[in-house]
Amino acid sequence: KQEVTQIPAALSVPEGENLVLNCSFTDSAIYNLQWFRQDPGKGLTSLLLIQSSQREQTSGRLNASLDKSSGRSTLYIAASQPGDSATYLCAAPNTGNQFYFGTGTSLTVIP
């Protein structure tokens, strides 16, 4: 069974700082690696999807990387803003159509 771990569980940074969130997974037989954002009590918003054949994907201030061989993905957020405060989740769907999520990193950006 796939196990997805996210470190750190919580992170607090001052506005403007660059930061990195980490995601690791145990089974490299994944279709892709997806990053989501969740605001308190809300559903998930898709941020980035990296196909298993890709190394990275970028959207605005966000950059996600994928290293299947080491079972790791990172989400880099540049020039953080208070509006970035949320929980960030990574998910790895395997060939059995099952989506395995990490427990998330709770990010607080301090103005």
Place this chain on the structure above:
Amino acid sequence: ETGVTQSPTHLIKTRGQQVTLRCSSQSGHNTVSWYQQALGQGPQFIFQYYREEENGRGNFPPRFSGLQFPNYSSELNVNALELDDSALYLCASSLGGSGAETQYFGPGTRLLVL
């Protein structure tokens, strides 16, 4: 283009009761997945429906069941509710059931079992 919608937004039930949660998929999507998210945890995969057939199931007991209708909307039914079923229930729609597609999530239904 409408997004994924879920109803109701909140629900309170007592132990032993049954509940039905509903999800309307995003326009054009034929796949719906259901997740249970306990407080402080990541979502746990319950099952997926692709073109009205179950297309994968997580580690949940049979009292969790589902349906997908011809218009690709879906229901999650939970029988004999237990206190531990209290959670945010999320549905997500996608085009295709291979797991390779982006999933679009609804706002969730928060269920409280007393």
